[in-house]
Amino acid sequence: MGLMFRKRKKYGPLILNFTENGLSSWTIKIGRWSWNSKAKAHRVDLPGPLSWKQDKSRA
Template identity: 60%
Template sequence: MPIKFRQRKSIGPIKLNFTQAGLTSWGVKIGPWSWNSRTRKNAVDLPGPFSWRQG
């Protein structure tokens, strides 16, 4: 099994994901709301065990 390179950097609410190919995706999380560049989905964390996602 080959060794893979993965690294995650945080700049405030922005998360950058790097692999051997370079920057692969990034996301934003502000309070209960989050967004991911790879999947282009919105998500909101609701109280308790609930969450909402828009795909």
């Protein structure tokens, strides 16, 4: 397993995720709620180390 290049750029609530091949996904994060373009899932951060996730395919 070799080294992987990953980089994140934040522009307010928009987060762009890059790999060595270019843009891999983008995320919108507002408060504790976020949505990721690659996973197509909603996520809510809960207190402590917990979070709640809802996949689009199961909605």
